[in-house]
Amino acid sequence: MHHLRPTADPAASDHVGITLGPAVGTASPRLFGSFVEHLGRGVYGGIYEPGHPSATSEGFRGDVLELVRELGVTVVRYPGGNFVSGYDWRDGVGPRDRRPSRLDLAWKSIETNEFGTDEFAAWCRAAGVEPMLAINLGLGDTASAVRLLEYTNHPSGTELSDERVANGSPEPHDVRLWCLGNELDGPWQLGHRTAEGYAEIAAVTASAMRMFDPELELVAVGSSNAEMPTFGAWEQTVLERTAGLVDFLSCHIYFYEDDDLGAFLRSARVLDGFLEKVDAVIRHVKATQPDARDVKISLDEWNVWDHREYGGIASRPGFEIAPRLLEVDYTVADAVVVGSLLQSILTHCDIVTIAAMAQLVNVIGPIRAEPGTPAWRQTIFHPFAAAARSAGHTVISTRTDAADTADGADTVATVTQSADGTAVEVMLTNRSPERSADVDLDLRSLAPDAVESAQLLWDPDAHASNTADDRDRVVLRPVPAVLGEGRLRLSLPPVSWAAVRLSCRPNGG
Incomplete structure (x- = not known):
């Protein structure tokens, strides 16, 4: 098999x-979720796309389903997003020829309602993913x-449950995860509220839903981004009321690249700080509210996307x-950042569980699909699919001896180990725009036995797509990696991301 051997100036390495530190926690499979709006x-x-050559009898694109399974997605949030704040779920159930077309004010579109709650539940079953439904607490x-x-x-046995049965779903969908609205701190959101206003309707709705089923898992709306003027105060108000x-x-x-590749490659540092600040508020409220549940973070929207595009959508003429x-064309640099963001999520698995x-x-997705032709993988598909192999693993902290800059080390490692101790996944980011990294990773405490695979995402053009x-x-291509006396050695060119899988002797034996 051909191995990728990027050339680099040894003087620029x-x-x-x-080295390894203590375990952080277990990576919930729900960390590898996605979002369909x-x-x-x-x-x-x-x-x-019912007319597509790969379409199933239900109209689902079969080629997309295959790629979703390959991607390793475990849970999918639906139907929004901004869309949900103006959505009446009743419009999307029942015979399709009787479903109304509506204006979607959030995205300046016409919604035909051909695809709704029952179709989404059926798609989740076909894809092998868990549904995460958002409810409209905007309008x-x-x-x-x-x-x-x-x-x-x-x-069954009530008007609404019998209606679902009549609509072709005899068994309940048994949705466990529910989002109590979306981004209601944002003035762009239909039904935008103050923290106090949102907290009240969220608490009332959560209480009512728990009267139906106390075991439901409910997600309250936090801040839409780290720059919101109410960030922190919003979280505290909402958590105290709920x-x-x-x-x-x-x-x-x-995150997006704004004419500064070096700063963009360090996006994970910003994510680290954001998650830790949200967790600090959660811990504060927990300390002051003895009856509070053990709340975790649901990072249920993250990616590389220049959100300044939103203003252009809002001003589009017509529907x-x-x-x-x-429809973003993702680059190598975007994929390297996505890989590093996944590493950040994993290393915060003690506080982030979705x-x-x-x-x-x-739509800003790892999969692209055009009418009548096979779907394909964007650059960001590859680090996600590799990282998803860590679902259920123990995440182990790491420490680098490289000279730190003001924004941290250029090379970042994340290590996970399977529950039975026989498999280790290593993810590595070189976020330097200019310098290569010769990595020496001490894995002796995990008793590694052999390198099963070593792959690198890299291209001479950091903006190739x-x-x-x-x-x-x-794509991820094989790269030379050497394991000797429990130490893993490999070289990373600038702006690259690597995934290495190793087998280990069980229990260090």
Whole structure:
């Protein structure tokens, strides 16, 4: 097999020694979630295209389903996003020929409602993922939320549950994860509220939903991004009012390259700080509210995306069905940043137990799909699929001896070990734009036995991407890696991300 051997100037290389520290926690499989919103071609022409050659009998794109399984996605949030704050779930159930078309004010589109709650539940079953439903607490209310819960989760014998049965879903969808609205701290959101206003409707709705099923897992809305003027105060107000009612607090964050590649490559440092600040508020409220649940973070929107695009969408003239919106062509640098963000999420697995890359197909997604042709993998697909192999693993902290800059070391390592101790995953980011890194990782305490695979994501052009005409320019390719006396050695060129899988002797034997 051909091994990738990037050429580099030896004088521009750093020796990086990395050692292991204590375990951080267990990586919940839900850390490898994604997000499907009625936005652009995310649904229509994304996961759903009845006329596509690969389409299933239910109209789901079979090629997209295959890539979703390959990606390793475990949970998918739906139907929004900004869309949900103006959405009436009743519009998307029942016979398709009777479903109304509506204006979607959030994304300046026309929503046909051909795809709705039952279709999403069926798609989740086909994809082998867990559904995570968001409810409308923007223009919607508690009564509508409780009716949706009855429709999806009650077996039969009531008007709404029997309606679901009549609509072709005899078994309840049994949705366990529910988001109590979306980004209601943002003035762009339909139904935008103050922290106090949102906290009140969230608490009332959570209490009502728990009267139906006390074991539901509920996510309260946190800050839309780290720059919100209410960040921190919003979280505290919401958590204090919903203490004892919610299990998760959401937070959202996006990154983009703004003419500074070096700063962009260090995006994970910003994510680290964001997560730790949210956790600090959670811990503060927990200390002052003895009845509060053990709340964890749901990072249910994160990715590389220049969110300044949103203003252009809001000013578009007219309304269209499934317009082409936010269809980003991801680069090598984007993929390296995504890989490093996944490492940050893993190293915070003690406080973050749900994460959803936004989004899945076409709309700022790792998968691209065009009508009538096979779907393909964007550059960011590859680090996600590799990192998802760590689901259920123990995450082990690391320390580098490389000289730190003001923003931390250029080379970042994340190590995870399977529950039975026989497999180790190593993820490495070289976020230097200019210098290579010769890595020496001490894994002796894990008793590594052999390198099963070593792969590198890199290209001489940090802004190269995968396109419809060149779908595999940027992929993970084999790279030389040496294991000797429990130490792993490999070289990383500038702007690169690597994934190494090792087998180990069980229990260090």
